[in-house]
Every structure is written in C-alpha cells, then in structure tokens.
Amino acid sequence: MSNPWPLMVYVTFALGGLAIYFLMPRTDRSTRGAGAIFGVAALAAAMVLCASRFLGTEGGNVFFYLSAVVAVASAVKVITHEKPVYSALYFVLTVLAIAPLLIIQHAEFLAVALVIIYAGAILVTYVFVIMLAQQGGASIYDRRARQPFVAVFGGFFTMALIAGQMTVLPEEHVVQGTLASASAERATELGNTAMIGGVMMTDYLVAFEIAGVLLLVAMVGAIAMSRKRVPTEVVRASAKPPGQIGREVQPF
Amino acid sequence: MVDVVGVMDILKDQFWFSAGLAAALIGVIMTVVAYCIYFERKISAWIQDRVGPNRVGPLGLLQPLADGAKFIFKEDSIPANVDKPLFLIAPTVAFILGMIGFVVLPWGGSVDLDGDGVVDVVAQVADPGIGLLYLLGVGSLGVYGVVLGGWASNNKYAVFAAMRSTAQMLSYEIPMGLCIFIVVVCVGSLRLEDIVLSQVGEGHVWNIVLHPVAFFILLVTIFAETNRTPFDLAEAEQELVGGYHTEYGALKFGMFFLGEYAHMITGSAFITVLFLGGWHLPWVPGLQPEDVSVGAMFMKMGVMGLKIVAFLFLFMWVRWTLPRFRFDQLMRLSWKGLLPMCMILAGYAVYLVYVGLDRDVYWALGGNIVLVLSVLVFNVLHRPLVSGRQANMPAIGGRQPA
Numbered sequence: 001m002s003n004p005w006p007l008m009v010y011v012t013f014a015l016g017g018l019a020i021y022f023l024m025p026r027t028d029r030s031t032r033g034a035g036a037i038f039g040v041a042a043l044a045a046a047m048v049l050c051a052s053r054f055l056g057t058e059g060g061n062v063f064f065y066l067s068a069v070v071a072v073a074s075a076v077k078v079i080t081h082e083k084p085v086y087s088a089l090y091f092v093l094t095v096l097a098i099a100p101l102l103i104i105q106h107a108e109f110l111a112v113a114l115v116i117i118y119a120g121a122i123l124v125t126y127v128f129v130i131m132l133a134q135q136g137g138a139s140i141y142d143r144r145a146r147q148p149f150v151a152v153f154g155g156f157f158t159m160a161l162i163a164g165q166m167t168v169l170p171e172e173h174v175v176q177g178t179l180a181s182a183s184a185e186r187a188t189e190l191g192n193t194a195m196i197g198g199v200m201m202t203d204y205l206v207a208f209e210i211a212g213v214l215l216l217v218a219m220v221g222a223i224a225m226s227r228k229r230v231p232t233e234v235v236r237a238s239a240k241p242p243g244q245i246g247r248e249v250q251p252f
Numbered sequence: 253m254v255d256v257v258g259v260m261d262i263l264k265d266q267f268w269f270s271a272g273l274a275a276a277l278i279g280v281i282m283t284v285v286a287y288c289i290y291f292e293r294k295i296s297a298w299i300q301d302r303v304g305p306n307r308v309g310p311l312g313l314l315q316p317l318a319d320g321a322k323f324i325f326k327e328d329s330i331p332a333n334v335d336k337p338l339f340l341i342a343p344t345v346a347f348i349l350g351m352i353g354f355v356v357l358p359w360g361g362s363v364d365l366d367g368d369g370v371v372d373v374v375a376q377v378a379d380p381g382i383g384l385l386y387l388l389g390v391g392s393l394g395v396y397g398v399v400l401g402g403w404a405s406n407n408k409y410a411v412f413a414a415m416r417s418t419a420q421m422l423s424y425e426i427p428m429g430l431c432i433f434i435v436v437v438c439v440g441s442l443r444l445e446d447i448v449l450s451q452v453g454e455g456h457v458w459n460i461v462l463h464p465v466a467f468f469i470l471l472v473t474i475f476a477e478t479n480r481t482p483f484d485l486a487e488a489e490q491e492l493v494g495g496y497h498t499e500y501g502a503l504k505f506g507m508f509f510l511g512e513y514a515h516m517i518t519g520s521a522f523i524t525v526l527f528l529g530g531w532h533l534p535w536v537p538g539l540q541p542e543d544v545s546v547g548a549m550f551m552k553m554g555v556m557g558l559k560i561v562a563f564l565f566l567f568m569w570v571r572w573t574l575p576r577f578r579f580d581q582l583m584r585l586s587w588k589g590l591l592p593m594c595m596i597l598a599g600y601a602v603y604l605v606y607v608g609l610d611r612d613v614y615w616a617l618g619g620n621i622v623l624v625l626s627v628l629v630f631n632v633l634h635r636p637l638v639s640g641r642q643a644n645m646p647a648i649g650g651r652q653p654a
Contacts, residue, residue, distance in 0.1 A: 085338075085403070092396070112385040120392025121422065124399065128418050131403045131411070192381055193442055 005167035008049050010160050015042035017156035023080040024145035024152075039076065043069065064104055071097035082143050084130045088123060095119045109193045264365050269373040277354055277377065285513040286316035292568050299572040323506035331405070331499050338404035343500065343507035346397025350514030353390045356383035357521045358445045358530055360552040364544040375549050376445065383444040384432060387522055391428075391477055395421045397511060398479070398486055402496035413496040416579060417479065417486035423586040424476035424483075430594035431470040434463055434601045435526050438610045448530035452541050455611075460527040462616040465623060466597055467527040469590050474519040476586075479512065481571040485579060520563030524556065531556045596623055 019042050022035030047065070074093040081087045095118045102111035145151075200208050263269045290305065290312070297304025305312035330339065360375030380386060395418055402414025436442060438459070439450045451458045460467045476483040487495030497508045524530060531552035533539045538548045539555055577585070600619045604610040 085335075089338075089400075108380060108382045109385070112382050112389050115389040116385065116392050120389060120395075121425075124395050124418055124422065127396075127399060128415070131399070132415075 003168055005053075006164040008045070009164040009167055012042060012045040012049055013156050013160035013163065015045055017152050018042075020076060020080065020156070021148055021152045023076065024148040025080060025082045025143055026148075027144045035080075043072070046072075061104055063100055067097045067100040067104075071101070085127065088127045088130055091126075092119050092123050095123070106192065109196050264372045266373045269375075270377045273359070273375065274355065274377045277359075278351075281351070281354060281514065281517060282510075284517065285510050286320065288513045288516070288564060289319065289509070290315050291564075292571075295565070295568045296572045299569070320506070323503050326502040328502040328504070334406050334499065335404040338400050339499075340504075342397055342401035342404055343504040343511070345400060346394070346511035347507040347514070348511075349390055349394045349397060350511035350518065353387055353515075353518035354521075356380060356386050356444060357518075358448055358525060359556055360531055360549040361445070361448070361541055362544050363546060363549045365546060371544055374445065375553070379443065379445060382442045384436065384442045384447070384526075387444075387518070388429065388432065390518075392421075392425060394477070394515060397508070398496050401500065401508065402486075405496070405499035407499050409492040409494075410496050410498050413486045413488075413492050413498075417496065420476055420479075420483060420485065420582060423583060424473045424590075427469055427586060427590035427594045428473035428477065430591070430598050431466045431473065432526065434466045434594075434598055435459055437598075437601050437605055438462065444525050444530075448525055448532065449541055451529045452532040452534075457613055458527065458529045458532075461613055462611070463527070463597070463601070463620065464617070465593065465620045466601075467523070469594055469597075470523055470526065472585075472590065474523060475567070475570070476582075478515045478519050478567075480516065480567055482574045482577050483582060484571075484576060485582065488576060516564060516567055517560060520560040520567070521556070523563065524559040528559055593623065593627060 015038055019035050019038035022031040022038060024035075050065070050068075071094050074090045074097060077090040078087050078094060081090060095114060099111040099115050102108075102114065263272060293315075294304045294312075296302075305315040308314040308318045330336065355377040356379070358374070358376045358379075362371040363373050363375050364370060365372045398417040398421075399414045402410040402412075402417070405411075435447065439447050441447065441450075450456065475481075479486050487497070489495065492498070497505055500508060531539065532541075533555055537543065538551045597620070600623075601610070601616075604612075604615060604619070609615045
C-alpha cells in the first residue's frame with residue numbers, strides 16, 4: 001500500500017468507535033474505564049494524524065487543536081451522558097467550541113450566527129423542555145443505550161469512509177494555502193458579512209427566499225396547531241364580577 | 253524609574269495596548285459595579301425620602317468594601333439535593349457573561365501615541381468586523397446563568413423564576429434584534445467603531461435623531477434583557493421568595509449580583525454606541541474623530557463613561573419609580589406592541605436606504621412621528637384589554653369592555 005493516510009484514518013476512527021461503544025451508558029456493568037482508555041488513544045491518534053499532515057500550515061494553529069479537543073470531547077459527552085440536561089449543556093459547549101474553528105477559517109459571521117442561533121435560542125428551549133420534563137430523575141431509557149453497536153458502527157463506518165476518501169483526493173482538490181488565503185484576502189477587503197450577504201442575494205437568491213418562506217409556513221403551522229379554542233361561554237357563566245365574589249357565602 | 257519611551261514603544265503594538273486596556277477595564281468595571289450597588293441604595297433612599305447607607309466611612313462610601321467582605325466571609329452553604337456541578341457553575345456563568353461583553357466596545361477611537369501624525373492603535377480591546385453580533389451573542393447566552401441557577405437549586409420557586417426569565421429573554425430578543433437591524437442597515441457595517449464614526453462629523457447626526465422610536469424600543473428591551481424593573485419577574489421576591497437565586501448565599505449570590513450590574517453596564521454602553529454617538533459630543537474639540545492625541549483619548553473615554561453612568565442612573569430611577577409588569581402584560585407588550593412597531597420601522601428604514609434618504613433627518617424623523625401617531629390612534633380606537641382573563645368577565649360598574 002503506497003498511501004498510508006487512509007489506513008491511519010481508519011485506525012483512528014476504529015479507536016474512536018470503540019471508545020464511544022464502551023462509554024455508552026449501560027445498566028449491567030460499567031465499561032467506562034475501557035472507554036476512557038480507547039478515547040485517549042483515539043484522540044492521540046487523531047492528534048498525530050493532524051499534526052503530521054498539517055503542522056506548519058494554517059491547519060497547525062494551536063487554537064484549532066484546543067477547540068477541536070474540547071468540541072470532540074463534549075460531543076462524546078452529549079451522547080454518553082446519563083442525564084439529558086447535561087447532554088444538552090454539553091451540546092452548548094460543543095457549539096461554543098466549534099465557533100473558534102470557524103473564526104480560524106475567517107468565517108466570523110458564521111461563528112457568531114452559530115452561537116446566537118444554536119446556543120442562544122434553540123438550545124435554551126431544549127434545556128428548558130428537558131428540565132421541565134425530567135423533574136423526577138433519570139428514567140430507564142436514559143440510563144441504558146439502545147442498540148449501541150449498530151449506531152456506533154454505522155456512524156463511525158460512514159465517517160471513516162468519508163475522511164479516508166478525503167485523504168486520497170488528488171492534490172489540486174485539497175484546500176491548502178492558496179484557496180484559503182485568497183478567500184481570506186477577499187474577506188478582509190470586503191468584510192465577511194458583506195461577502196455572505198452578497199452571495200445570498202445574488203447566487204442563492206431563490207434558495208434563500210424559499211428557505212425563508214418555508215420557515216414562515218412552519219411558524220404559522222406551529223401556531224395554528226398549538227392554539228386551543230377556549231370556550232368563552234363557559235368561562236363567562238362561571239365568573240362572577242369582582243364586587244359579588246364572597247357575597248353569597250353564608251356566615252357561620 | 254519607569255522608562256516612559258520604552259513603555260510607549262511597547263504600547264504602540266495593538267496587542268500590548270489591548271492587554272493593558274483589558275487589565276485596566278477589569279479594575280475599573282469591577283469598582284464601578286461595586287459602587288453601582290452603593291448608588292442603587294443611595295438613589296432608592298433619595299427617591300423614598302430616606303437616608304440610605306451612611307455608617308461605613310464618610311457618606312457610607314466604604315459600604316461596597318464592607319459588603320464585599322461580608323459576601324466573602326459568610327458561611328458558604330450548599331443545600332442538600334441540589335444538582336451540585338450546575339449549582340456551582342451557574343453564578344460563574346452569569347458573572348463571566350456579564351463581563352466579557354466589554355472587549356468589543358469602542359472606548360476612545362483611534363489614538364496616535366507618540367504624536368508623529370500616524371494612528372498607532374485603536375482604543376478598544378478587540379475590533380472584530382462582527383462586534384455588534386458578538387455583543388448580541390453574549391447577551392443571548394446570558395439566559396443560561398439564570399436557567400441553570402434556577403433549575404439546579406431544586407426549588408419550585410427558583411424554577412418558576414427561570415421559566416419566566418427564559419420566556420422573557422427569548423421574547424425581547426426579537427424586537428432588540430430588529431432595532432439593531434435598523435441601525436446596521438443604515439450604517440452598513442457591524443463594526444462598532446464604524447457605527448460610532450457614522451454618527452460623527454460634518455452632516456452626520458446621532459442615530460437617536462434619525463430613529464428615536466427604535467432607540468426607545470431598544471432601551472425597553474435592554475431593561476428586559478437585564479431583568480431590571482419593570483421586567484424583573486425572575487426575581488419578584490413577593491411572589492417567588494427570592495427568585496432564581498433563592499438558594500444561593502455568600503459569594504455565589506454576590507456573583508449573580510455583580511453579573512447583573514455588569515450586564516447593565518454592557519447594555520448601557522451598547523445603546524450609547526448604537527444611538528448616542530459613543531465617545532462623541534458635537535461641537536466639542538477633542539471629541540472629534542480627527543483628534544487622535546492621547547489627551548483626546550482620555551477625554552473620549554470620560555465622555556463614554558459619563559453617558560454610561562447617565563444610563564445607569566436611568567436604570568435605577570426607573571426601578572424605584574415603576575411597578576412590575578404582570579407576566580401576560582409583559583408578553584403582550586413584546587409580541588403585540590414592540591414587534592409590529594419594530595417590523596414597520598425596519599421596513600421603513602430599508603425603504604429609506606433603498607431610495608438613498610437614510611441619512612436625511614426629516615424623512616427618518618417624519619416616519620417615526622407618523623408611526624407613533626398611528627399607533628396612538630389605533631390604540632384609542634381598539635383599546636387593548638387589560639388581560640385575557642378579564643375580557644371574559646363582566647366589567648365593574650356595568651361598563652362593558654371595548
């Protein structure tokens with residue numbers, strides 16, 4: 001085998017899959033120790049893989065590694081934690097750790113939009129619904145993973161195939177140096193937000209408008225479905241004017 | 253003896269200037285936050301015709317130190333059956349999210365440190381192209397401190413407070429975002445320094461003159477976002493024992509407290525930059541963008557600080573003057589009042605930008621006056637009911653509700 005990269009990628013993902021499988025919550029016996037060992041091994045393998053390929057280029061940024069480790073570790077916690085509230089909060093942490101990765105790629109607008117929309121709006125409602133629903137402590141389906149092997153195998157097999165395929169792409173398809181720095185130059189010249197706005201309003205105008213209409217329809221539908229018709233007549237009959245309340249009560 | 257020239261040379265690098273500014277800001281903001289609590293008590297005493305704190309030091313000026321010492325030395329109890337990790341994280345989250353908004357605020361414009369006519373640094377810790385969105389993002393994360401604190405306490409009243417707070421913050425973020433949108437559309441940039449510069453100089457006016465209604469709505473939403481009266485339903489002590497921080501004591505309660513005041517300062521600075529010209533005062537030499545000397549920088553910082561202090565006074569004044577909203581009134585105000593008005597204003601602002609009249613005072617102001625008058629006429633003709641429940645009740649004294 002002339003190209004060693006795909007094999008290294010497959011080994012890394014196999015270690016990661018084993019780690020997730022052993023970290024999954026289960027009721028019979030805890031395999032967290034084995035999961036932690038495989039997890040550290042997978043992270044180390046990923047580090048070696050990235051460092052040997054990207055050290056010295058823009059991918060070798062130290063902030064990239066810090067944010068990536070936090071993002072991956074908290075993403076693992078999202079699916080392996082037993083308490084749903086903590087899972088949702090680790091998801092917030094994942095989003096907050098992915099934002100710096102986008103900033104490194106000069107996508108400031110996307111980074112902040114991600115934080116505002118996901119961490120600031122969507123996950124607040126998630127966290128809240130889970131908090132209200134889980135007042136009685138974790139239930140059996142939270143303490144035991146269902147079909148962990150199939151889920152882990154399917155997910156990691158797909159990821160390994162995609163990542164391994166990326167390493168055998170011809171050199172000119174790999175975004176390295178020239179393309180990244182060219183777009184970064186244009187972004188600093190024009191402004192990141194202006195660039196995104198320009199693309200949205202010219203190249204992808206129809207898709208953008210359709211997405212907007214779709215969201216509007218979804219919102220109207222949600223309101224229409226959740227509205228409950230209040231029987232006003234019943235309420236009117238049972239209510240008493242404030243001045244009369246208590247007048248009909250007989251004294252002892 | 254410190255080598256002044258060497259220090260100046262180091263400060264000419266934006267990185268070290270930002271580091272120094274950040275260190276100075278932390279000290280100043282912490283002091284201001286501590287004294288905010290003192291002035292809150294003094295102003296409430298003044299409004300209620302009392303004396304206020306006057307025992308510690310002259311005029312009670314050392315009261316914040318005494319309060320801080322008390323917070324630190326009190327017994328730091330953690331109730332049984334709380335969710336301990338989240339219970340400990342929540343005050344920290346509230347405090348940190350209150351503090352990190354300061355890094356993108358423009359305090360003093362461009363500065364020429366050595367007087368050679370070349371601008372060396374920007375008096376701002378960080379100047380990202382998306383400064384405005386950064387502030388919005390930090391503000392939208394602010395709800396986590398309240399929600400985590402309320403839920404981790406394992407207390408029904410604290411959960412009620414967290415629930416109220418979430419609904420309130422999510423509702424008021426929408427009119428807030430639309431007000432910001434109006435400014436961004438007119439200025440054409442998300443950089444806070446650009447927003448300040450668009451309001452200064454020949455032929456430019458502060459955004460409050462162009463969009464007074466948007467300014468007022470943004471002020472209302474900032475009151476709601478900082479959980480201040482009349483929107484302080486998350487800490488309504490008459491209904492909820494104490495609010496989301498019922499179970500907190502000692503320094504953890506203190507951190508919630510400091511976080512709230514830091515949030516107020518960020519909100520004041522935010523509205524100052526967006527609508528009141530930031531560090532700028534018209535017709536005053538030294539406060540114009542062309543003046544980049546070190547003295548001008550300190551003057552600009554002083555003006556910015558004074559505007560923030562004026563807003564802080566307004567926050568406290570309103571707190572001790574107005575009663576609290578009921579929850580349905582709060583929701584009605586946001587969804588049926590502020591949101592439609594903001595959407596009309598935003599559409600009008602986009603139209604003005606399209607026809608190129610966005611910096612024309614008369615057109616912008618005229619639209620605002622027409623909007624306010626039509627809202628008043630609409631409300632007189634369709635008098636909104638006081639609440640949903642009362643609409644179904646026969647009115648007192650036989651008068652039917654409109």
